[in-house]
Amino acid sequence: MGQGNALSVRKTVSVTMLGGFSIRVDGNVLTDEINRSQKLWNVLCYLIAHRERNVPQTEFIEMFWSEENSANPTNALKTLLYRVRALLEPLFEEGLEPVLSQRGSYAWNPAIACEVDADRFEALCQKAKNTELSDHTRMALYREASELYQGDYLPKLSTEMWVVPLSTRYHSMYIEAVKAYAELLEQVQQYEEITALCNRASQLDPLDEGLHILIVRSLLRQGKDTAALSHYEKATDLLYRNLGVRPSEELRALYSEIMDVEKSLETDLEVIQEHLKETASRPGAFVCEYGFFKEAYRLEARRAARSGTCVHVSLITVSLPDGGIPPLGVLNSTMDQLLEVLTSSLRRGDVVSKYSGAQYVVMLPAANFEDSTMVMERVVSAFYRQHRRNFLKLSYKVREIELT
Numbered sequence: 001m002g003q004g005n006a007l008s009v010r011k012t013v014s015v016t017m018l019g020g021f022s023i024r025v026d027g028n029v030l031t032d033e034i035n036r037s038q039k040l041w042n043v044l045c046y047l048i049a050h051r052e053r054n055v056p057q058t059e060f061i062e063m064f065w066s067e068e069n070s071a072n073p074t075n076a077l078k079t080l081l082y083r084v085r086a087l088l089e090p091l092f093e094e095g096l097e098p099v100l101s102q103r104g105s106y107a108w109n110p111a112i113a114c115e116v117d118a119d120r121f122e123a124l125c126q127k128a129k130n131t132e133l134s135d136h137t138r139m140a141l142y143r144e145a146s147e148l149y150q151g152d153y154l155p156k157l158s159t160e161m162w163v164v165p166l167s168t169r170y171h172s173m174y175i176e177a178v179k180a181y182a183e184l185l186e187q188v189q190q191y192e193e194i195t196a197l198c199n200r201a202s203q204l205d206p207l208d209e210g211l212h213i214l215i216v217r218s219l220l221r222q223g224k225d226t227a228a229l230s231h232y233e234k235a236t237d238l239l240y241r242n243l244g245v246r247p248s249e250e251l252r253a254l255y256s257e258i259m260d261v262e263k264s265l266e267t268d269l270e271v272i273q274e275h276l277k278e279t280a281s282r283p284g285a286f287v288c289e290y291g292f293f294k295e296a297y298r299l300e301a302r303r304a305a306r307s308g309t310c311v312h313v314s315l316i317t318v319s320l321p322d323g324g325i326p327p328l329g330v331l332n333s334t335m336d337q338l339l340e341v342l343t344s345s346l347r348r349g350d351v352v353s354k355y356s357g358a359q360y361v362v363m364l365p366a367a368n369f370e371d372s373t374m375v376m377e378r379v380v381s382a383f384y385r386q387h388r389r390n391f392l393k394l395s396y397k398v399r400e401i402e403l404t
Contacts, residue, residue: 309366320393
């Protein structure tokens with residue numbers, strides 16, 4: 001198939017690769033929502049992504065048939081490309097073939113120009129980085145880029161070897177652009193736009209703490225301290241569950257700011273006491289984040305040093321029977337179950353906090369070593385009594401608090 005005839009015809013098509021795949025030609029649209037084999041879409045996308053060169057037949061075979069026991073991968077490729085051409089044929093006028101073949105290679109017809117959203121997105125991000133431009137211009141560029149990013153690169157092919165590095169690259173570029181855009185928006189106090197922007201980005205990357213910091217701070221600057229606190233709690237729980245990490249200094253500083261917000265100089269002690277009380281009378285142990293647990297530990301150490309009473313701490317760990325780390329889904333549900341048992345089995349004066357994705361730390365005031373050990377044995381027994389089918393192992397250690 002020669003290229004001379006094709007080059008005499010010019011056509012521009014719009015190609016979407018961010019958030020899904022589609023080709024738009026003169027108002028007609030072909031999308032990967034159509035029920036076709038994944039390999040067909042894979043070959044078509046690969047051709048468009050590498051449209052600046054001829055792709056050797058051997059490259060296609062190595063890329064898409066290397067792990068298959070195909071008796072004749074060359075014929076399988078030819079058959080698949082025939083189906084690709086048949087799929088594209090209704091979009092183009094007669095005589096304009098989108099896929100060309102010559103001398104053992106295939107190529108996207110250079111007479112058909114492709115305007116690809118991923119290319120436009122990258123160009124916008126690169127241009128927006130130019131600090132010599134005005135902030136207004138940079139914000140306009142970042143806004144267009146963020147709106148263009150409708151999702152990760154070719155999500156239906158996300159596990160394909162050639163897609164993974166490109167998807168990672170565009171994803172990182174998007175998150176970086178969102179954060180840079182948010183910084184510019186902060187300078188002009190456009191906090192509502194920051195919240196919307198970062199909430200959308202957080203749906204694509206829920207474990208990026210930087211996005212959560214921007215969301216919490218923007219809500220706080222809008223005076224929405226209740227919403228800021230709610231997001232903080234959701235974010236820290238998410239990071240605990242999936243990464244086993246505690247909030248950074250920056251995120252904890254925002255938590256302290258939330259706690260201080262809208263507090264005026266109060267002189268009525270009854271009002272202060274009412275504010276300090278728990279919102280509801282809850283039986284069982286007091287559950288808190290680890291930052292507060294550390295302060296409670298230090299307070300109890302001082303009190304014990306002064307009064308001579310015993311205080312013990314315990315670390316309870318969830319693991320596989322062989323000591324390994326459980327699968328994430330099973331671990332998360334077990335940690336939730338264990339927290340319920342800890343809360344209901346311990347006294348109101350006891351304190352519980354999540355230490356890592358697979359561990360809780362417990363403080364037992366006014367309890368000696370024997371009593372503390374009995375308490376933790378009771379917790380383990382109660383857990384297995386309530387969750388008989390759970391195969392994970394609970395282990396604990398008990399140690400007396402270090403006095404200060």
